[in-house]
Amino acid sequence: MKKHEEMIMDLHRRMDEYESERRMKRAKMTKVAASVTPVCAAAVVGVGLWKGGVLTSNHDQLINSTVESTASDVIVSADNDSSADKHSANTKNTANKNDEPATSASTAELQAATSDATIPRTTENGENVIEDSGANNASVEENTPVADDRGALVSDNSTITNTEPQRATEATAVQPESPVQQTTPPVQQTEPASQSVPDNSGNSSNGGSNMWCLFRCTIEWNGVTFNDNTEIDASAYTQDKYIGKVSDFKGEYKDSINYLIHPDDSVYTSKENPYVLLIVKTEPFPLYGSVIAMTNPAFLDGVVYRPHTEDVPYEDIQVWN
């Protein structure tokens, strides 16, 4: 049996041990809490942001953009498929039934298309297909990989394609009596190689002339290449010196309706700008104006290159489908 003093001593010792143990536990808990609290705080903030919609909205935007891009891809692929099928069908029709050149048949269709924007077109299966002759074709041209097969025309897509719709407008303004010219620029953009693209040698099915296409024209003078440029107003420049006929210069031109300048045209320098050459047409009724301006790449006078996508309105793609 313990005496009172012994019991008191034992109680004090046990109480001290208990207190020290409690302090150690508290210190340990403090350390754990200090390490866990930032993690918990970060988790709470994360959950708060997520619940608050900050993260969700971005996610939705991402999803929306993905869906949109996917949808547009689907549309484009559908366009490609349908256009390819359609063009192949047209080729079969024209080549097999009548033994006529494919382009002539297409030209006939195109002339009919000028009278009405949307016409039913009969395929080889007898089905009527609603087409929008201009813009739809343009949209197809934008998205159709077949366009890469067109050689020189499409290889210079960055310069030519931007200017061609306006060129068509100008041509229409100058000579409204020519229905073919009204539809030429869009068709030039849209028609696949099987139907509209002549080779550069001029051995097209109708003797090198293809009203659906306008090829880039260039001439070289003093080691500098001048490209046709319908963005600028040729009448704003004054003819200076006659430096020869077009045929005297190297470059891309041909006596064809698909070229703006012909070998017999005259070449003048301009008084206002050394980077501009003026081509004076010799033919009695020039389609694209009596004077064609040619500029070299150093010419930046007021030329605004629009984004190529502006030529492809989204509605056109929908109509095409």
Next chain:
Amino acid sequence: MDNGASSYRRFRDNGDISGFDEIVMDYSDGLMLYLTSIVGNIWTAEELTEETFFLLGTKKPKFKEKCSFKTWLYTIGRNIALNYLKKNAKHLTVPIENAPELISDEAAVEDAYIKKEQQIAVHRAMRKLKPEYQQVLWLIYFEGLSNKEAAKVMKKSVRSTESILYQAKKSLRSQLEMEGIDYEKA
């Protein structure tokens, strides 16, 4: 309010260790003998007594003064003893070789706490009664608690406590008669 309550307040509120020591000095023997009536042997009662004071010293439960400090302290001790009995119900055996020593230790505590020879004889006769009778007799006749306080410590109603007390006195009388002790004098 008794001295135990003021000593405990000094310890609890002011951290005065001497207050705690005073409580241990004043109440350890009586609590030990009371717990002996519950657990059956003085050694376990001593451990439980120490455990009761350890709880007072560490947890520092609040004494609300709804009863006397002794009643409150004995109630805590009784709860601890009952928990002990619950946990160690199968191991409540005392080695037989320790029995004489156990008796002498209990006698020493009796001598120190009770002091009167006749009361010690009654207590030894009382130790042969049922634990419930021992508790009520100890609380009322040795610790001087009222029936109400004894009922509170034992967590019984006053009526039940009085009934138990009546039965306990009857049993104690017959026990004293058997041992040849004149219970009238005791």
